[in-house]
Amino acid sequence: MTYAIEGNTGRWTVVVGLEVHAQVVSESKLFSGASACYGGEPNDQVSLVDAAFPGLLPVINAHCVEQAVRTGLGLRARINRHSVFARKNYFYADLPQGYQISQFDKPIVGEGHLVLDMPDGSSRTVGIERLHLEQDAGKSIHDQVPGASLIDLNRAGIALMEIVSHPDLRAPDEAGAYLRKLRSILRYLGTCDGNMEEGSLRCDVNVSVRREGEEGLRTRCEIKNVNSVRFVMQAIEVEARRQVEVWESGGEVLQETRLFDPSRGETRSMRSKEHAHDYRYFPDPDLLPLELDEEFISKVRATLPELPDEKKERFIADYGLTPYDASVLVVDQANADFFEEVAKDRDGKLAANWVINNLFGALSKAGLSLAESPVTSGALGRLLDLMTSDVINGRIAKDVFEIMMETGAEAEAIVEERGLRQVTDTGAIEAAIDEVIAANPDKVEEVRSGKDKLLGWFVGQVMKGTGGKANPAVVNDLLRKKILG
Amino acid sequence: MALDKTTVANIAFLARIDIPEDRQETLARELSSILTWVEQLEQVDTQGVEPMASVANLALSWRPDAVTDGGCVDDVLSNAPEKNSNCFVVPRMVE
Incomplete structure (x- = not known):
C-alpha cells in the first residue's frame, strides 16, 4: 500500500x-x-x-x-x-x-x-x-x-x-x-x-x-x-x-x-x-x-567488513532464515555475531527464533543491552541442545530460559535441580492418561463421537498431570490409541 | 557587471555590515567598477585550459589523525568581549 x-x-x-x-x-x-x-x-x-x-x-x-x-x-x-x-x-x-x-x-x-x-x-x-x-x-x-x-x-x-x-x-x-x-x-x-x-x-x-x-x-x-x-x-x-x-x-x-x-x-x-x-x-x-x-x-576497500546486506543474504542462504528475521539480526553487528554463535552446528531457524523472540524480547523487557545479557550465546545454545535432544520439551525450555534470565544459571543445572527432564517413560504418561480418562467419561464419549478437537483438551490435562514435563508427541500418540483405539 | 543598490544592501546584510542608506549608491558604483575591471579577464580565451588550483603544482598535504592542539581556553577566549564559564557570551540567539 x-x-x-x-x-x-x-x-x-x-x-x-x-x-x-x-x-x-x-x-x-x-x-x-x-x-x-x-x-x-x-x-x-x-x-x-x-x-x-x-x-x-x-x-x-x-x-x-x-x-x-x-x-x-x-x-x-x-x-x-x-x-x-x-x-x-x-x-x-x-x-x-x-x-x-x-x-x-x-x-x-x-x-x-x-x-x-x-x-x-x-x-x-x-x-x-x-x-x-x-x-x-x-x-x-x-x-x-x-x-x-x-x-x-x-x-x-x-x-x-x-x-x-x-x-x-x-x-x-x-x-x-x-x-x-x-x-x-x-x-x-x-x-x-x-x-x-x-x-x-x-x-x-x-x-x-x-x-x-x-x-x-x-x-x-x-x-x-x-x-x-x-x-x-x-x-x-x-x-x-x-x-x-x-x-x-x-x-x-x-x-x-x-x-x-x-x-x-x-x-x-x-x-x-x-x-x-x-x-x-x-x-x-x-x-x-x-x-x-x-x-x-x-x-x-580491502578493509571493508561484511556489510548488513551481504550478511543478510548469507543468513538467508546458510541458515534458511526468512528475509525479515535475517534483516532484524543484521541491524547490529553484535546481534548478528551472537546469533551466529548460537546457530553454529545447530538449527539456524530455531536459533533465530530463540534469539529474536525469546532473548531480545526478554532483554528489552528487562531494559538490558545484549552486552549485559545474563544468558550468553553458549548458554542459550546449550539450552537449545537440551530441547533438540529431547531432554526437555519446548514449553519447559521457555520456563528454563526465564530462570536463566533471572539467575544466569546453566540450563542443564536448572533442569537437574528442578527435575524438569522430559517424561518419556510411557508407563508414567499412560498412568496420567488413564487418570484423566477415568475422570471425564463424558468427554471421552464426545471425542469418540467425532469431536476431534477435544483431544487437544486431553493433551493439556495430561501435560498438567505430569507437571508439563511429558513429551507432547508421546502424549498425543497414546491418547489417540487409548480413546480412539 | 553592474550592482544595484538592493544587491549592495543584501551583501551588507549577509556580512552583517551596517551600511547607511546614503552610502549604498556610492558603494554600488565603486563595486561595479571593480567588477568591470576584473571582468577584463573574460577576454582571455580559456577554451580547453584546465582550472588551476596552484601555481606551484603542489598537492594538498595530509596530517595524521592525532591530538596535537587544544587545551588553550585562555588564548581562545582572549579576544572575547564578554565571557562566562569559559564560553563566549553573545546576544541571545534562539528561535
Whole structure:
C-alpha cells in the first residue's frame, strides 16, 4: 500500500529526501589537531584554527578522508578521485570563521544507493546523491545566562559527512527505515557511532506533496535538525498534512526552512533562515583540491567488513532464515555475531527464533543491552541442545530460559535441580492418561463421537498431570490409541 | 557587471555590515567598477585550459589523525568581549 493523505479534494502522496549529518569517528578534527571527543570542558578542545584566529591554515586529517571514502564504498558509491573544498558563507555566532569549509560542486563521494528492509520483509532501493566532508559548527547554550547565549567551540571543526539521498522516499516509515539502515551501515564501517542523542547523527528532512498520479515535483520545505527516527517520521507526517491544507485552500507552499516541534506536533517557519540560502560558495583558497589515487581507494576497500546486506543474504542462504528475521539480526553487528554463535552446528531457524523472540524480547523487557545479557550465546545454545535432544520439551525450555534470565544459571543445572527432564517413560504418561480418562467419561464419549478437537483438551490435562514435563508427541500418540483405539 | 543598490544592501546584510542608506549608491558604483575591471579577464580565451588550483603544482598535504592542539581556553577566549564559564557570551540567539 502506498502512503497517501486524504485531502478534501482527493488523495495526495508525499516525496521525501533526507540530508544526514554523520559525525566522523576520529581522534582529532577535520582541519586542526584539537580533540574530536564528545564532551570535555567548554572551549578546551579548540585550537586557534577552530576559533578562526587570523594567519593560521587548515590542514586536512588523513583519517577523516579515509573514513569518508570507506563510507562511500559501503554505500556502493562512486569515489571521486578529485574533489574540492569550498567555503559556505553565512553569519552565525557559533561559526567563528564566518564560513564553513564544506564541499560544493565536487564532493568526495558521488552517486550510490542503499537498500531499505521493510517490516513486511520486502526491500526497496533508495538512491544516494552524494556524500561530502565538512566542518561542524560550535554549540550554543541558551538557558544559562538571561538574555544571552553562550558559545562553546569544542564541536567546531569536527569532521562531518553530509549524506544526501535522492527524493526517493514515499512514506514516513520508509524514511525511518532509511535512517536505521544508514546508521547500521555507518556502525558496521566504524565511520560514525550513530548516536542520535549525542548528535553524532542529525537529520534534515525535505518534504513536498503532490496529487496521487501527478508527475513532477512541487515546492519542498526543509525541516532542520530532527534528532530521532521517531521524530523524523512524525515531522514528515505533520508537514505533509500542512502542505496539503495549504494547496487545497488555494495557497502556495513556499520554499523555506522549518522547525519541528514534537511537543506541539507541528512545524514552524524559521524566519532567521530566510536569507540563509545565499551561501556564496567559492573554492577555499587555503586548501588545494583533494586528490585520491586508485591505490588508496583499493587499500580502503580491502578493509571493508561484511556489510548488513551481504550478511543478510548469507543468513538467508546458510541458515534458511526468512528475509525479515535475517534483516532484524543484521541491524547490529553484535546481534548478528551472537546469533551466529548460537546457530553454529545447530538449527539456524530455531536459533533465530530463540534469539529474536525469546532473548531480545526478554532483554528489552528487562531494559538490558545484549552486552549485559545474563544468558550468553553458549548458554542459550546449550539450552537449545537440551530441547533438540529431547531432554526437555519446548514449553519447559521457555520456563528454563526465564530462570536463566533471572539467575544466569546453566540450563542443564536448572533442569537437574528442578527435575524438569522430559517424561518419556510411557508407563508414567499412560498412568496420567488413564487418570484423566477415568475422570471425564463424558468427554471421552464426545471425542469418540467425532469431536476431534477435544483431544487437544486431553493433551493439556495430561501435560498438567505430569507437571508439563511429558513429551507432547508421546502424549498425543497414546491418547489417540487409548480413546480412539 | 553592474550592482544595484538592493544587491549592495543584501551583501551588507549577509556580512552583517551596517551600511547607511546614503552610502549604498556610492558603494554600488565603486563595486561595479571593480567588477568591470576584473571582468577584463573574460577576454582571455580559456577554451580547453584546465582550472588551476596552484601555481606551484603542489598537492594538498595530509596530517595524521592525532591530538596535537587544544587545551588553550585562555588564548581562545582572549579576544572575547564578554565571557562566562569559559564560553563566549553573545546576544541571545534562539528561535
